[in-house]
Amino acid sequence: KQEVTQIPAALSVPEGENLVLNCSFTDSAIYNLQWFRQDPGKGLTSLLLIQSSQREQTSGRLNASLDKSSGRSTLYIAASQPGDSATYLCAGNTGNQFYFGTGTSLTVIP
Amino acid sequence: NAGVTQTPKFQVLKTGQSMTLQCAQDMNHEYMSWYRQDPGMGLRLIHYSVGAGITDQGEVPNGYNVSRSTTEDFPLRLLSAAPSQTSVYFCASSRLARFYNEQFFGPGTRLTVL
Numbered sequence: 001k002q003e004v005t006q007i008p009a010a011l012s013v014p015e016g017e018n019l020v021l022n023c024s025f026t027d028s029a030i031y032n033l034q035w036f037r038q039d040p041g042k043g044l045t046s047l048l049l050i051q052s053s054q055r056e057q058t059s060g061r062l063n064a065s066l067d068k069s070s071g072r073s074t075l076y077i078a079a080s081q082p083g084d085s086a087t088y089l090c091a092g093n094t095g096n097q098f099y100f101g102t103g104t105s106l107t108v109i110p
Numbered sequence: 111n112a113g114v115t116q117t118p119k120f121q122v123l124k125t126g127q128s129m130t131l132q133c134a135q136d137m138n139h140e141y142m143s144w145y146r147q148d149p150g151m152g153l154r155l156i157h158y159s160v161g162a163g164i165t166d167q168g169e170v171p172n173g174y175n176v177s178r179s180t181t182e183d184f185p186l187r188l189l190s191a192a193p194s195q196t197s198v199y200f201c202a203s204s205r206l207a208r209f210y211n212e213q214f215f216g217p218g219t220r221l222t223v224l
Contacts, residue, residue, distance in 0.1 A: 031208055043217040045215075049212045096141070
């Protein structure tokens with residue numbers, strides 16, 4: 001079974017700072033790694049999907065990388081804004097099952 | 111496109127009652143799934159389906175049933191609700207392609223079992 005871990009569980013940064021969120025997984029035979037954002041009381045919004053053959057994906061101020069050999073993915077957020085405050089979740093799939101980390105709660109302080 | 115829709119948004123049940131959580135998608139996705147989200151435990155897969163007529167168990171299937179009669183709909187049935195099933199339930203859908211299957215989530219159903 002794939003185990004997905006996200007550290008730290010919570011992170012607080014001042015506005016404008018660049019930051020990195022970490023995601024680690026135990027099974028390197030991962031097909032895809034997907035990053036989500038979840039606002040309080042809301043559903044999950046897809047941010048980036050990295051396929052197993054890719055090493056990174058970029059969308060605006062977000063950049064996600066995938067290193068299958070080390071079992072790690074990172075989500076880089078540039079020039080953080082208060083609107084980035086949310087919980088960030090990563091999920092990997094092997095076969096037909098997706099496994100989620102417990103998330104990192106990010107607070108960006110104005 | 112409405113994407114993934116779920117009903118109801120909120121539900122309160124008494125122990126032993128049954129109910130069905132509805133999920134529909136309009137993206138013609140083959141893969142649909144149900145998760146529950148509990149504090150400190152992340153999202154856990156309950157059941158999933160790779161197409162109409164095909165379902166399979168996920169990590170925490172006990173107490174839940176599913177069926178998939180159409181591509182669009184994937185209802186989740188609670189047979190006899192228990193307080194341990196108090197949770198937020200999310201439905202998701204994606205393409206079935208092995209190497210590109212971005213998941214899209216519904217807004218969730220908050221269920222309380224008394």
